Amino acid sequence: MTHSLTDIEIARAADKKPIQEIGARLGIPDEHLLPFGHDKAKVSAEFIASLADRPKGHLVLVTAINPTPAGEGKTTTTVGLGDGLNAIGKSAAICIREASLGPCFGMKGGAAGGGYAQVVPMEDMNLHFTGDFHAITAAHNLLAAMIDNHIYWGNAQEIDIRRITFRRVMDINDRALRQIVCNLGGVANGFPREGGFDITVASEVMAILCLATDMADLERRLGDIIVGYRRDRSPVTCRDLKADGAMAVLLQQAMQPNLVQTLENNPAFVHGGPFANIAHGCNSVVATTTALKLADYVVTEAGFGADLGAEKFMDIKCRKAGLAPSAVVIVATVRALKMNGGVGKDGLGEENVTAVKKGCANLGRHIENLKQFGVPAVVAINHFVTDTDAEIEAIRDYVRGQGTEAILCRHWAEGSKGTEALATKVVQIVEQGAAQFAPLYPDDMPLFEKIECIAKRIYRADEVLADVKVRKQLRDWEAQGYGHLPICMAKTQYSFTTDPNKRGAPVGHSLPVREVRLSAGAGFVVVICGEIMTMPGLPKTPSAEAIHISAQGFIEGLF
Structure with missing residues (x-):
């Protein structure tokens, strides 16, 4: 089955429910929802605090093989599985990250799922949404401004201007700002020094917002940020510059998780978005723990392939937040496995069982790795119309040999109907209670x-x-x-x-x-x-070139 509509056309045709109805399904009273329009809202800190003694539901992580230009569809599968669990009668919520403007206008496009497995409102989520990233950018840059201001007014902390480690941020890809010289223009403007910009999602403030448990924890963590060093190499913190309180004020609303819905009107929390190769790549602890108190099943994703995303989810997020996943879903596609098996992008449409089998080595490595965390894993084959029966069977056979199961998922074309088999399998794994989660290494290891x-x-x-x-x-x-x-x-x-x-x-x-x-x-x-960019550049033809508003007032080209 195929559909000819684009993702954005499908999203636009969605029959959205008022956000208060979505909140009511989770037992969130209207007065604890801070609405942004009719279809998105923040959940109050007061309500979240009231859930402290409630038991947690089951956490299911969606991860993937190493990404390829062919695409794997991790977010799409996360959304599809959440819808599938609700379709088979379970109370399930989804937790994903917010989209960064950088990739949106750069190469990657939007990040809200695809086809009939999407979170809406898609345009808002991919643009300013509820302003969280702007708040993070402002809080980060307030601290950056206070560093240079402190030095200008006498440098009581004796910061060595050659050893300032805290850079500035913005949420746009801009290679021109990677390395800059600031404070030029003479005595009135301070002491010239080298600096630079990272993208907002690489900011430590973003990582802090996503790992903090409440406002007090947030402010303490902000205070702990090391901004640079003195000549004696002792660290200077944000607290030393007295910036932590004002930063926390800017982030007060951003700390509250955002509630939206899937195309099938199931609850989705979309909150935070640290880079997955530079930072830990998971949505916020506050959103995940809140969802776990309100739903029996919470489906969340980690960034990129399991070697980065799942490892950081387990070793950083779960360790720090006291979370323990009950099951893991590893997303793979026939196309991506072909690429791992040596096929170029132009040859992906042709049947090539040999390349699929060869590429399965990547999938097998991820399955083996996840077993080390003590959590049972199942494979979701995200279906594309060009996949052949022989190619799908090759994956199934391989995965069987790894001691688990691969399930074909058609959520992109069919919504929850296409993930019922996966949802049923996930419930079966969770109910068996086989998970014995443990991080990879102990805290006290050097x-x-x-x-x-x-x-x-x-x-x-x-x-x-x-x-x-x-x-x-x-x-x-x-x-x-x-x-x-x-x-x-x-x-x-x-x-x-x-x-x-x-x-x-x-x-x-x-x-x-x-x-x-x-x-x-x-x-x-x-x-x-290796080479890691904390400030990406725009490609030769950025996505921004195709994004515009139509005569009818619709945003075109976002997806």
Whole structure:
């Protein structure tokens, strides 16, 4: 089955219910919804606090194989599974991330699912939504401004201007701002220094918002942000500059999760959106824990492939928030497995069972990796019209050999009807209660050993290459009391290695660590491997060129 409508046309034709009705299904009273228009609302902090003693539902993680240009459809499957669970009579909610304007106007387009498995209102979600990212941008840049202002007015904290680590952010891809010189123009404008911009989703403030449990925790974490160092190498924090209170004020409303709905009028929480290769790539802890108190099943996703997204979800988010997933769904497509098996983008429409079988090595590696966390996994084959029976059967056979099951899903074309089999299987796994979740490494393992643990057990690297400076930095942080923090790996999403062109399941490689950064507020150590851009550039033909408003007032070209 196919449909000729575009995602945006389907979204526009949606029969949306007033957001109060969606809230009522979860037991949220109208007075605890802060509406933004008729179809989206924030859930009050007061209501969230009242849920503290309620038991949690079951958490289901949707992850995927390493992404390819062919697309895997992780968000689409997350939405489809949430709809499918509701269709078979379960109380289920979805938790996904908010979209960044950078990718929207860059290469990737929107991020709200696709086909008949979407979250709406799609245009709003992909643009300003409820203003959360603007608030994060403002709070981040307030701190950046207060750093330079503090130095201008005498620098009582004795910040070494050569060692300021806190950059500025904006939510647009702009390579011209990666490296800048600021404070030019003479005495009145301060002391010239080098600086730069990251994209908002790479901001530590974003990571903090997504890991904080409430406003008090948020403010404490903001205060812990290290903005730079003095000449004696001692850290200067946001709290030292007295910026934490004002930043928390700017983020008060942004801390409240956003409630929207799927095309089938099922509840969806869309909140936060840290980059998955630079930061931890999960929606907010507040949204996930709130959903778990209100629904029996919560379907959430982690960024990119399981080597990045699922690992960070388990080792950072679940560890920090006391969450334990009951099941994992790994999304794969015939097309993406063909690419992992060596087929170019132009050859994806032709049947190639051999390439599918070869590409299954990537899927198999992810299945093996997830078993290490003690959570049972099932594979969702996200169906495309060009898939042949022989190709689908090849995946099913392979996955059977890995001790689990692959289920064909047609949610893109059929909505919840296309995921009922997957939903039934997920319920069966959850009800068996086989999950015995444990993070990959203990808190008290030394930082460098944590890096080695991820590199060897998840990426299957033979060794970690790090120069003396990096190792010394990690030892210094341990001496300062940061040794218990988890690791947030920043590497390419396209491969288990740091080389984006090495698809499949490579072995015999090394993991080079370029630098390490301490995110003391977020509560993790960022380990940068290979070339990672914290401020993307726009492509030669950005998506922005095709986005416009039609004569009827509709937004065109967003998806």
